[in-house]
Amino acid sequence: MGAAEIQLQPQTDEEPPSELSSDEEAAMAVPADPSIFVVRVAAAVLRLPKGSNPMFLSDEARELADSAWDAIGEALLSDPRVKSVPPRSEGARANNARTVKYSEVDDDADDILSTVNDFYGLRLNQPMRFAVHVPRKNQLKYRNIDDVPAETYDAVWDGEFLMVQWEQDSPxxxxxxxxxxxxxxxxxVTAAGWGLSQIACTTGCxxxxxxxxxxxFADVPDAESFEVPSYGGVGGSVVTPWGKPKDAWENLARMHHAVYNAVGLYTVGRTQADAIMFLERVARADVETLLEVAHRRATRRRFPHIIGSVVDSWNLIGAGRITRELTSELWVALVRLDTLRRAWATTDDRLRRAVNESGLGAVKAVQDIDQDAVRSVELDLLKASVQEISTRRDGRLLALVTFVGALAALSGGLVGALIGG
Structure with missing residues (x-):
C-alpha cells in the first residue's frame, strides 16, 4: 500500500462505541453481591455499685465479670426477642477483665462538690455475643423515622460498648x-441485678x-485504614478496610478487634470532657454569686443614710455564711477541675495514638472529646476571683480578731488597775 493510500483517523475525546447494550452494561455495573454489613457502636457500660474498688486483670475481676456474664446471659435467653446467646468459653487463658473509671454529672446536686462524681465500669473477661429478632413494626424508631432496615441483628458486648450489626441490600x-x-x-442487665450506663455523644442525644x-462491602481488597467515602449512601458511613466475609460473626469479631481500644478511650474521654465543661459552668456561676455578694457589701449604704443602711444590712443577713461556704467549695472544685483536665489530657493523648494505630484517622466520631472546648477552659480568672474574695474575708477576720484582742487587753488592764487601786 502506498503512502497516499494511508488515511489517519482524526483524534477525538469520544469513547469508542460499545458493543454491549445499555441493559448489559447496567448488569455489569451491579456487583455480584450487593449486600453489605452495617455495624453501629454504642457506649454501654456495665456499671459497678458505688464504693467499688478498682481491679486490673486480676482473678477477682475475672470472677466478678464471669458472674455478671452468666447472669446477664441468662436474662437475655429469657427474652423472647433473643434468638441465641452462644455460651461463655471456659477455656479463656488470660485475665482480661478490669475496671474502668468514668466521670458523670449530677444536674440535681445540691452543691458544687456533688455535681461531678466518678464510677467504675466493668469490662467483661470475654465479649458476649447474642442475636436478636424483632419484627420491624415492633422496633424502636429513631425520631419516629420509619426506616427499620432488618428484623435480625447480631450483637457483641464487652461491658464497655455494644456493637450491633445487620445486613442490607442497599447503601x-x-x-x-x-x-x-x-x-x-x-x-x-437490669433484670440480672446490674446497672447499665449509656453514654451518648452529647447529653440528651x-x-x-x-x-x-x-x-x-463485598469484593473489597484489604486496606490499611478505614475510609470515609465522598459519595452519599449510608449516612456518616465508614468503609471497613476488608471485604465482606460470609460469616456475620467473623465480621463483628474483626470490627471489635479493630476498634475496641480507640472506642473505649473515646468513651472515657467523653465523660471526662462532659464533667469538665459542666463543673466549669457551675464554678463560674458560683463565682458570679460571690462577686455579687461582695459588690452588695461594698456598696452598702452607711451613716447618715440610717434607713438605707438598715435595709441593706437586713438584705445582707446570711451573706457571710454564703461567702464562707461557696469559697470553700470553689477551692475544692478548682482542684477537682485541674485534676480532671490532667486526666482528660492523658486520655486524649492515648486516644490519638490508638486512633492512628487502628487506622481510624478519618473517623471523627471516635475522636471528638471536645478538644477545643476543654483546652479553652480558663481557670486563672476563677482562681483570681476566689483568691481576692478569700483575701478580703481573711482581712476582715484578722481585723475582727485584732479588735477583739485589743478589747480583751484593754479590759484586762482596766480590771487590773481597778484591783490594784
Whole structure:
C-alpha cells in the first residue's frame, strides 16, 4: 500500500462505541453481591455499685465479670426477642477483665462538690455475643423515622460498648437500625441485678450510637485504614478496610478487634470532657454569686443614710455564711477541675495514638472529646476571683480578731488597775 493510500483517523475525546447494550452494561455495573454489613457502636457500660474498688486483670475481676456474664446471659435467653446467646468459653487463658473509671454529672446536686462524681465500669473477661429478632413494626424508631432496615441483628458486648450489626441490600442510611438491641440489652442487665450506663455523644442525644456506620462491602481488597467515602449512601458511613466475609460473626469479631481500644478511650474521654465543661459552668456561676455578694457589701449604704443602711444590712443577713461556704467549695472544685483536665489530657493523648494505630484517622466520631472546648477552659480568672474574695474575708477576720484582742487587753488592764487601786 502506498503512502497516499494511508488515511489517519482524526483524534477525538469520544469513547469508542460499545458493543454491549445499555441493559448489559447496567448488569455489569451491579456487583455480584450487593449486600453489605452495617455495624453501629454504642457506649454501654456495665456499671459497678458505688464504693467499688478498682481491679486490673486480676482473678477477682475475672470472677466478678464471669458472674455478671452468666447472669446477664441468662436474662437475655429469657427474652423472647433473643434468638441465641452462644455460651461463655471456659477455656479463656488470660485475665482480661478490669475496671474502668468514668466521670458523670449530677444536674440535681445540691452543691458544687456533688455535681461531678466518678464510677467504675466493668469490662467483661470475654465479649458476649447474642442475636436478636424483632419484627420491624415492633422496633424502636429513631425520631419516629420509619426506616427499620432488618428484623435480625447480631450483637457483641464487652461491658464497655455494644456493637450491633445487620445486613442490607442497599447503601441507603437506616436511621432506626439497631436501636431495639440497646433496649434488649438494657432490660437484660437490669433484670440480672446490674446497672447499665449509656453514654451518648452529647447529653440528651437520642441517637445513642456513635455517629458513624461502619460498612463492609463485598469484593473489597484489604486496606490499611478505614475510609470515609465522598459519595452519599449510608449516612456518616465508614468503609471497613476488608471485604465482606460470609460469616456475620467473623465480621463483628474483626470490627471489635479493630476498634475496641480507640472506642473505649473515646468513651472515657467523653465523660471526662462532659464533667469538665459542666463543673466549669457551675464554678463560674458560683463565682458570679460571690462577686455579687461582695459588690452588695461594698456598696452598702452607711451613716447618715440610717434607713438605707438598715435595709441593706437586713438584705445582707446570711451573706457571710454564703461567702464562707461557696469559697470553700470553689477551692475544692478548682482542684477537682485541674485534676480532671490532667486526666482528660492523658486520655486524649492515648486516644490519638490508638486512633492512628487502628487506622481510624478519618473517623471523627471516635475522636471528638471536645478538644477545643476543654483546652479553652480558663481557670486563672476563677482562681483570681476566689483568691481576692478569700483575701478580703481573711482581712476582715484578722481585723475582727485584732479588735477583739485589743478589747480583751484593754479590759484586762482596766480590771487590773481597778484591783490594784
Amino acid at each position: 441507603r442510611r437506616a436511621n432506626s437500625g439497631g436501636h431495639v438491641v440497646i433496649e434488649v440489652l438494657a432490660q437484660a 437520642l441517637h445513642r450510637f456513635l455517629h458513624a456506620d461502619f460498612v463492609t
